[in-house]
Amino acid sequence: MAKGYQTNQERKMTLSSFGKDLARRARSKCELCESAGVPLSVFEVPPEPTEAVDIDQCIFICDNCREQSENLKKFKPGEHWRVLAQTVWSETAPIQVMATRLLKRQADSQAWARETLDGLFLDEELEEWVTKAE
Numbered sequence: 001m002a003k004g005y006q007t008n009q010e011r012k013m014t015l016s017s018f019g020k021d022l023a024r025r026a027r028s029k030c031e032l033c034e035s036a037g038v039p040l041s042v043f044e045v046p047p048e049p050t051e052a053v054d055i056d057q058c059i060f061i062c063d064n065c066r067e068q069s070e071n072l073k074k075f076k077p078g079e080h081w082r083v084l085a086q087t088v089w090s091e092t093a094p095i096q097v098m099a100t101r102l103l104k105r106q107a108d109s110q111a112w113a114r115e116t117l118d119g120l121f122l123d124e125e126l127e128e129w130v131t132k133a134e
């Protein structure tokens with residue numbers, strides 16, 4: 001597919017077409033919280049590219065993670081996110097980026113999140129991506 005500007009409709013269609021490949025990568029578990037047996041969908045890790053959507057910027061996650069990733073106001077810090085201490089070490093860049101952001105959002109209130117971030121090493125490129133959104 002040619003890269004370039006895509007309409008919203010095209011973007012949505014392309015995103016959902018990634019579902020099959022992402023389901024394989026995710027082994028049918030949420031790529032952030034590792035929940036299995038729940039509906040999963042494609043989430044584009046912000047900021048959204050101005051050009052075409054890119055599978056390397058997408059993760060496959062559950063509705064709960066999606067809602068809390070998308071909406072800062074709905075984000076609830078706490079122990080239930082402890083799984084991020086593992087998923088943040090994923091070899092898949094967009095998972096690392098989103099997990100790092102979720103850890104940062106709760107670093108003030110959760111000691112374990114702070115410790116995970118202290119021990120984390122990200123490539124410069126990913127570090128930069130992390131800071132491009134909250």
Ligand SMILES: [Zn+2]
Nearest residue numbers: 030033062065
């Ligand atoms: Zn999840």
